Amino acid sequence: MNIDAPRPPIADQKIAVVGAGCAGLAAARTLQDGGARVTVFDKSRGVGGRMATRRIDDRRFDHGAQFFTARGEAFQDRVAGLQAGGALAPWLARWGHYDGARLQALAIDEPRFVGVNGMSTVPQALATGLHIVLNAEITDLSRANERWNLDCATDADTTGFDAVILAVPSPQAVPLLTGITDFAADVAAATYAPCWAVMARFASQLPLGYDAISLDDGVIRWAARNGSKPGFAAGSETWVLHATPEWSLANIEESADAVGDILVDHFQQLFGIAQVPDHTVAHRWRYALVVASAGEPFFWDPILKIGACGDWCLGPRVEAAFDSGLALARHLIGPAT
Ligand SMILES: Cc1cc2nc3c(=O)[nH]c(=O)nc-3n(C[C@H](O)[C@H](O)[C@H](O)COP(=O)(O)OP(=O)(O)OC[C@H]3O[C@@H](n4cnc5c(N)ncnc54)[C@H](O)[C@@H]3O)c2cc1C
Numbered sequence: 001m002n003i004d005a006p007r008p009p010i011a012d013q014k015i016a017v018v019g020a021g022c023a024g025l026a027a028a029r030t031l032q033d034g035g036a037r038v039t040v041f042d043k044s045r046g047v048g049g050r051m052a053t054r055r056i057d058d059r060r061f062d063h064g065a066q067f068f069t070a071r072g073e074a075f076q077d078r079v080a081g082l083q084a085g086g087a088l089a090p091w092l093a094r095w096g097h098y099d100g101a102r103l104q105a106l107a108i109d110e111p112r113f114v115g116v117n118g119m120s121t122v123p124q125a126l127a128t129g130l131h132i133v134l135n136a137e138i139t140d141l142s143r144a145n146e147r148w149n150l151d152c153a154t155d156a157d158t159t160g161f162d163a164v165i166l167a168v169p170s171p172q173a174v175p176l177l178t179g180i181t182d183f184a185a186d187v188a189a190a191t192y193a194p195c196w197a198v199m200a201r202f203a204s205q206l207p208l209g210y211d212a213i214s215l216d217d218g219v220i221r222w223a224a225r226n227g228s229k230p231g232f233a234a235g236s237e238t239w240v241l242h243a244t245p246e247w248s249l250a251n252i253e254e255s256a257d258a259v260g261d262i263l264v265d266h267f268q269q270l271f272g273i274a275q276v277p278d279h280t281v282a283h284r285w286r287y288a289l290v291v292a293s294a295g296e297p298f299f300w301d302p303i304l305k306i307g308a309c310g311d312w313c314l315g316p317r318v319e320a321a322f323d324s325g326l327a328l329a330r331h332l333i334g335p336a337t
Contacts, residue, residue, distance in 0.1 A: 010333045011035035013162040016150055018042075018138045018176075021049025022318050023310045024167030025126040026078075026325030032130060034333040039161075040130055041152065043137035046120065047127045050288070051318060053118030054199065056281055059238050061199040061226055062119040063283050066212070066240070067091050067112040068318035074326055075319045078126075079113060087125035088113050089230040096210030100217065103210065103271065117231035141176055143304070163305040163332070167325055169287035170294070170312040181306055183299040190312035193245035194252055195288035198263040200277035202237040208271055219247050219266045239277075241267055245289065256282040290316040298328035307332070 013036045017028045020042035032038045042049075050064040070079040082088045091114045095106040115121035133156040140151035141164060150158040166173045170190040177184035211228035215221055221244040227236035241263045243251070251259060260282040267273065290312050297314060300307040309328040314320035 015163045016161040017165045019167035020047040023321040023325035026322045027329040030329035040132045041136040048120045048123030051119045051123045053120040060118045063197040067114050093211035096213040098215040166308045181301040190294045191292045192287040193291050194248040195285045196243040196248045196259045198241040198282045200239045201279040
């Protein structure tokens with residue numbers, strides 16, 4: 001529920017955004033452009049959240065979001081700007097689909113974008129010019145003299161914010177919101193499925209004929225050849241495998257080593273691959289894809305000046321995260337005069 005009330009001017013307000021994923025960065029950029037003094041906090045070592053690229057030895061893997069589409073005007077405009085600046089490009093992959101028996105070409109009807117040199121290039125571009133504090137997990141929020149203070153083990157200034165925006169997955173927002181604002185219950189209703197991702201490096205090209213494969217399978221739902229993405233070394237035979245939500249949930253507490261072995265073995269069996277990868281790493285995304293969204297673009301408590309946004313508001317897509325952060329920031333800025 002979004003509570004409407006008269007809004008004070010945003011200019012010069014000191015605002016904390018928790019979460020430097022696509023939603024938090026979209027909100028922070030818009031608020032800063034509107035004149036607010038914004039600090040973004042993220043617990044990770046880098047920006048981007050699930051728009052992630054991992055470096056293993058000399059190879060890079062997009063192990064979170066694989067690509068994104070741009071359907072609405074606001075995101076299309078931002079994508080066009082980032083593409084012009086060289087941060088992203090369409091992924092000209094050979095798309096395939098495995099229906100449980102055969103692997104066949106898949107026609108796609110809209111551009112699918114990726115970051116150049118890795119997905120994390122996109123959030124890095126969105127973060128340009130923002131004040132971002134990394135390695136900064138916010139563990140509690142408190143209010144004194146109508147200002148917000150954040151609990152965090154950091155040397156950065158965490159006190160005296162006029163407003164706070166949580167741009168984190170809903171299960172991570174709930175503990176910070178419970179007992180503070182009524183909309184915590186709506187946030188708690190949004191749910192995620194997990195995803196085990198496996199990054200595998202092979203010595204030479206696999207004879208599959210496709211770069212990006214969606215699967216109807218009980219174990220693997222997605223397989224992508226990273227080397228086919230713009231900016232990746234040609235001939236770099238690195239694959240990312242994503243387990244299905246059901247398999248990931250059933251094996252959520254399995255060890256990363258075991259998951260790596262199981263998924264690679266299954267991938268080899270499905271497609272008759274004899275080659276063994278020379279390196280395999282698995283990563284568990286506990287909150288990967290939104291299953292039940294909140295159905296509202298954002299949440300905002302105008303009395304306490306605390307808000308929440310993220311993909312969980314609208315759906316399991318990068319664009320949904322962007323739209324949610326943008327919508328909350330625009331709500332705070334108010335109509336142009
Ligand atoms: C395996 C996988 C595959 C996907 N595939 C696609 C795809 O192909 N196409 C697509 O469009 N989308 C895809 N997605 C979904 C897409 O990545 C997300 O919808 C989008 O990136 C979410 O952005 P966000 O800003 O809402 O959240 P996030 O990217 O999760 O950002 C939240 C940030 O908050 C930080 N944080 C959390 N708690 C705290 C705290 N207490 N203090 C400080 N910081 C905190 C986290 O470190 C993180 O950086 C995929 C996701 C995964 C995991």
